[in-house]
Structures are given as structure tokens and as C-alpha cells.
Amino acid sequence: MNNKLYGNLIFELSKPGRRAYSLPRTGFRHYDVPADERRATDAALPECDEMTVARHYTNHSGNNFGVLNGFYPLGSCTMKYNPPINEEIAAMPAFTQLHPMQPDTTVQGAMEAEWELRHDLAAITGMADFTLNPCAGAHGELTGLMIIRAYHEDRDDTARRKVIVPDSAHGTNPASAAVCGLEVVEVKSTADGRVDVEDLKPLLGPDVAAMMMTNPNTLGLFEHDIPKIAQLVHGCGALLYYDGANLNPLLGICRPGDMGFDVMHVNLHKTFSTPHGGGGPGSGPVGVRKGLEKYLPYPRVEREGNAFIMNRGHDAASSSPTAHEIHVGAFTGNFAILLRALAYIRTLGKEYIKQVGPLATLNANYVKESLKDDFVLPIAGPCKHEFVFNGLKDNPTDVTTLDVAKRLLDYGYHAPTIYFPLLFHEAMMIEPTENESLETLDEFIGVMRKIAKEAKENPDAVKSAPHNTPITRVDDVFAARHPVLTYAQSVANPQKD
Numbered sequence: 001m002n003n004k005l006y007g008n009l010i011f012e013l014s015k016p017g018r019r020a021y022s023l024p025r026t027g028f029r030h031y032d033v034p035a036d037e038r039r040a041t042d043a044a045l046p047e048c049d050e051m052t053v054a055r056h057y058t059n060h061s062g063n064n065f066g067v068l069n070g071f072y073p074l075g076s077c078t079m080k081y082n083p084p085i086n087e088e089i090a091a092m093p094a095f096t097q098l099h100p101m102q103p104d105t106t107v108q109g110a111m112e113a114e115w116e117l118r119h120d121l122a123a124i125t126g127m128a129d130f131t132l133n134p135c136a137g138a139h140g141e142l143t144g145l146m147i148i149r150a151y152h153e154d155r156d157d158t159a160r161r162k163v164i165v166p167d168s169a170h171g172t173n174p175a176s177a178a179v180c181g182l183e184v185v186e187v188k189s190t191a192d193g194r195v196d197v198e199d200l201k202p203l204l205g206p207d208v209a210a211m212m213m214t215n216p217n218t219l220g221l222f223e224h225d226i227p228k229i230a231q232l233v234h235g236c237g238a239l240l241y242y243d244g245a246n247l248n249p250l251l252g253i254c255r256p257g258d259m260g261f262d263v264m265h266v267n268l269h270k271t272f273s274t275p276h277g278g279g280g281p282g283s284g285p286v287g288v289r290k291g292l293e294k295y296l297p298y299p300r301v302e303r304e305g306n307a308f309i310m311n312r313g314h315d316a317a318s319s320s321p322t323a324h325e326i327h328v329g330a331f332t333g334n335f336a337i338l339l340r341a342l343a344y345i346r347t348l349g350k351e352y353i354k355q356v357g358p359l360a361t362l363n364a365n366y367v368k369e370s371l372k373d374d375f376v377l378p379i380a381g382p383c384k385h386e387f388v389f390n391g392l393k394d395n396p397t398d399v400t401t402l403d404v405a406k407r408l409l410d411y412g413y414h415a416p417t418i419y420f421p422l423l424f425h426e427a428m429m430i431e432p433t434e435n436e437s438l439e440t441l442d443e444f445i446g447v448m449r450k451i452a453k454e455a456k457e458n459p460d461a462v463k464s465a466p467h468n469t470p471i472t473r474v475d476d477v478f479a480a481r482h483p484v485l486t487y488a489q490s491v492a493n494p495q496k497d
Ligand SMILES: *Cc1c(COP(=O)(O)O)cnc(C)c1O
Pocket: 076, 077, 136, 137, 138, 139, 170, 172, 173, 214, 218, 243, 245, 246, 267, 282, 283, 284
């Protein structure tokens, strides 16, 4: 923020008595708050004039970086273009003015939209049916594992407490298993970055509930042993869970259901577009193969003839829940994101959705091959929608992946995902997505090569980057260890600059 007058915190701009907006004098009834419910002192709220408020927030919003500002190659997160038509549809008053407790007969259109999305997702993934209720990928993982647990318990197969997770997995996989009360067992990767089938075999047995997999995995590599793995996992009586965060490159090409997966989630905000970042918003519908539909959570939209009804589970009958009845949220999910996903799927249609995967794959391979002389490519060969470098190749000045990521900000790019997956010390995970033009990719490749050159010739410029952003490097370790989560008036105006 270069304009101090409108920068920092709104509290620091406060002047006693300033007002941005006054309520009309008429039209409100006076109500005396009982004395014992009143605050002893006034709340320390900021008092600012309207221009100050408007400029303060407008200037802050300019510090954001989104896919509409520039190239955003954040691997695993699939930061793809979000077509405005999705926003227009999600913002239609016919949808935004609904209340989730309205009678079913007055929300038939909204229920039909959910029904249609569920069936589109089932067709795209090869699953029998979906629940739209989970509100993030991680929430979907938890829901999926609850379904798997219910399936085993329903068969009195209660000794199954282990969940096998590859060492390349996203951190949410073991976290979800732990939250579900299950025990995490790690399976190793081979030197070519895929699940080691020989390491997997001895882990399988009557105590295994499920194996979780991401395919293509977090290195962007297709797990070509999947038929064998599915056979082994099913052979021991366990179920196979698909982490759908990397569904993007498979769109229209192949389906998790056909690979042998039993339960899966889709990150709608990744594969099916929705502006996300900074923790939200998300949506993680969960699909199941035929035979597992009865474990899907409530509430559920059901169809009776031409009408849709909301089955709320035991709440509806106000009886006790049936065995293994799952509830993961009050209503049927993050509705505005569901609408965006449906709009995205329907605007592309059957024909064009098939081009998403191949284009994402082509773009990732183009960037990877163009940069592999400057950056270490730990696993050679074709990737899917993303790939991982392990730091700079020829690196006498010890410039790190963090330095490269920070320097990219100076050139107007969002950084790729760094230090994930944990398999490589200097991991840098790049996902261009299908939307980018050849010119954009070439420009990014040029900048990455330039940074590689700077690392040798002028390493300080890279190590002290970024230079053009509102703040330079933050001490993120200190911030994590000593988080300051409240704002104390007494330490206001710590103006450092
Ligand atoms: C993003 C991601 C998740 C978690 O999804 P959220 O929607 O962020 O909860 C899980 N696995 C992988 C591989 C991911 O990239």
C-alpha cells in the first residue's frame, strides 16, 4: 500500500465522530436495551467518512492476485478460469433469495439443478450417485471415509481400522482418516513416483478399511498400476477411495469408476471452476459406486414421478436415526458453487468437456519440457496436468525454490505450489491449466529462464525478492509459531515505515 492515507487497518484511520452512513430518522422503532444487557463501554469500532472507507477497501482489493490478474500456476489447486456466466447464474435472485427451509414445492427448480448436477457428475466419473452436501475436498474425504466405515460396520466387519495412504498424498488424506477415527498407514512410492505395489502387498489384510489414492497423483503422474492395485485392495475386502482433486486431466478421457474406485470426492471449486483461494469457498461432492448409494448422507434430493422431495433422514420422521445414517451438514451443500459447477459443465457440454483434460496435459508437458534444462526434473517422462521440479539445476549460489517463487511475484506471476509434495526437498509444483494460450506459457517460460540466469549472475536480486510488492518477505515461521490473532487498540498505529 503506497498511499498511507488509505492504508493499514481501518481502525487506524478512525477519527471520533466521523460517519460514513446514517440511518434514516424515520421508519425505525425505538427500543431500549435493558440496562443489564448493555455494554459498560462503547465498542471500539472505527469511525470513518465514506470516502475513506471506500478508498481503504478499494486499495486493499488491488493487492489481491487472481486468475484475472495473471498466470496462476498453483499446482494441485487447479486455479482455472472462472467464466462470468457461472457468476451470473449463481447470482440470479431466483436462486439467491431462496431459504433452505422453504417447502419442497416452492423450490422445485433448485432441487432439479442439484439432481441434474449429481447425475452429470456420476456420468463424468462413472459412479452410481453423488451427495452434494460436503463443503470442501477435505470434508468430502471425511464423508467418504464415514461411508466406507458404515459399509464395513453394516457387514459386521468391524476390525477394519486402517487406511492406506501413499507418501505422495495431500495432507488432508491422513488428516481425514484420523478425524474419522481410523489409523493411517503409509505406502511408499517407487523411484518413478508411483505407488510401490510390492510395498503395498504386505500392508493389505483384514484390518484395512480403505486405500486412498489421487490419480494422477500429486506429482502429476498417472498411476498406471491402478487395475492391479484395485484388484489387491478389493481382494483383501477393503474399498478404494479416489481423491478427485486431480480429476481435471481425466475429464472426458477416463473415469475413476472404471478404474475400480468405490468412493470418491470431486473438488468442484477446482475441476469445475469457482473462484477460490485463501481458504474458500469450496464444495466436495462425494460419489459412490453401485451398491453403496444407501450410505450417502442426508438430506438428499429424491425424485418422485415429476416432483422432487427433500429426504432429511430421521429428522423428517422425528424418529431416531436409522443405523449408519450419515449427516455432514445442515443442508445440501454450498449451493452457489453447485450452480457454478452445473453452469460450467453445461456450457462446455459433452463435446467440449472432453478437451479440458488433453489441453491441460499438453500445457503442463510444454512448460515442463521447456524448462527442464534450467530446473531439476526428478521424474522424467510425460506428466498429466501438473508436474514437479526439484529446485534449480545448476545452482552454485544456493538459490532456493522459495527464492524463485518470491522472484516470480516481481514479474507479475503468482507463485507455483512450493515444498509440496514432501517427496522432494525443493519441490515446485506447476499447473498451467487448459485455459492458457501459447503466448502466456512462452512468456512464463521466458521469465523462469531469466530467474535461473539471475540466480547465477545476480543471486542477491533473487534472494531478496520480492521488491515490487506491498510488503517483502514475511517471517512465516514466526507467524506460525507466534500467531497474533487479535487486534489490540493499545498497540494500534505500530507504523513501521
Ligand atoms: C486441494 C486438495 C485436497 C483438499 O481439498 P480442499 O477442497 O482444499 O479441502 C485434497 N487432495 C488434493 C490432492 C488436493 O489438491
